[in-house]
């Protein structure tokens with residue numbers, strides 16, 4: 024299946040999200056979600072009712088059919104409004120929906136995917152640990168087989184949304200440490216299982232009802248149904264992790280960055296047209312006109328790059344290079360564009376009451392998470408066959 028970007032359904036999704044936002048949200052409300060870490064439950068339920076959570080779910084499991092184009096359109100549009108909407112959407116449609124579709128056993132697909140399509144399940148993506156950031160395969164959280172039980176011990180750090188998740192989608196070490204990539208498994212750990220405890224971590228950006236957390240796992244007992252991919256997934260977690268799901272994850276982050284940057288350009292453009300200094304709107308100043316023209320140009324380049332990678336994923340073509348390029352380029356462009364928009368708004372880009380300060384805090388995060396820019400550059404250089 025290919026993506027038709029002219030499909031009127033894409034514009035209908037954009038219109039529906041924008042109209043809902045206009046009717047229900049104002050900037051004060053968006054800032055309260057961010058500051059008070061509130062979850063916009065009613066809005067998420069509304070979008071689930073429209074079928075948006077099911078865009079990652081094949082029809083035979085109750086979804087609308089796996090459609091990466093529509094999924095990215097939703098992420099981009101929600102991110103234009105607030106990451107307080109986009110991150111919980113990702114936890115359902117992507118962390119649960121994409122991962123179960125790509126990696127789940129048949130039983131796991133039947134158990135989770137219909138609930139994803141209804142918006143009734145959320146996974147937290149639990150990879151990082153205190154000593155393990157970019158070098159993910161060094162995770163130290165262990166899972167051991169004891170008869171027909173699995174016992175998990177360790178700590179996951181900087182995990183988004185544990186407080187609103189049903190399950191952790193957790194990368195753990197399950198065999199001898201010397202086999203770096205062959206000793207890992209992915210497990211589904213219920214967040215309410217005995218032995219799971221959480222602590223809050225405060226973050227500069229990407230705030231909202233999905234709180235950043237540390238999760239302790241003290242002898243958490245699971246049955247073997249918790250192994251992602253079933254028995255075949257035991258010790259094969261790395262292969263599952265770096266498959267198409269990870270390419271899609273890079274595009275999810277890029278789509279969030281694109282949405283935030285688009286909103287920042289809209290806000291800065293409107294501000295520049297209204298703000299009068301030296302007797303005229305600052306939008307008449309050559310520096311500001313050129314910045315906004317460049318920003319719109321770069322946003323179009325980001326959009327086309329995202330679409331190109333999404334088309335390859337949707338068509339089942341290899342996409343590791345294109346998804347890494349898209350993640351790298353769009354997240355860095357978005358950060359630079361948003362910082363330029365903040366400059367355009369002067370002091371008003373830095374104070375409460377305007378969306379810009381929130382967008383700046385969010386935009387700083389994108390190049391660092393989901394595989395930092397440096398890691399994308401390393402992987403691309405390797406793929407280009409450059410000597411080390």
Ligand SMILES: Cc1cc2nc3c(=O)[nH]c(=O)nc-3n(C[C@H](O)[C@H](O)[C@H](O)COP(=O)(O)OP(=O)(O)OC[C@H]3O[C@@H](n4cnc5c(N)ncnc54)[C@H](O)[C@@H]3O)c2cc1C
Pocket residue numbers: 147148149150151155156157158180181182183184226228229235388391392393394395396397398401
């Ligand atoms: C708001 C927020 C939300 C997050 N949500 C989640 C989540 O839901 N789940 C989850 O698992 N994690 C999450 N994380 C963690 C995030 O994914 C990690 O921070 C990220 O993977 C990078 O790890 P690190 O910060 O430990 O950096 P490190 O790996 O310690 O790197 C530090 C610096 O060194 C650079 N560097 C590292 N290795 C290399 C190399 N080989 N070559 C060149 N440069 C290198 C990096 O680019 C970076 O600039 C979140 C983090 C934040 C801030």
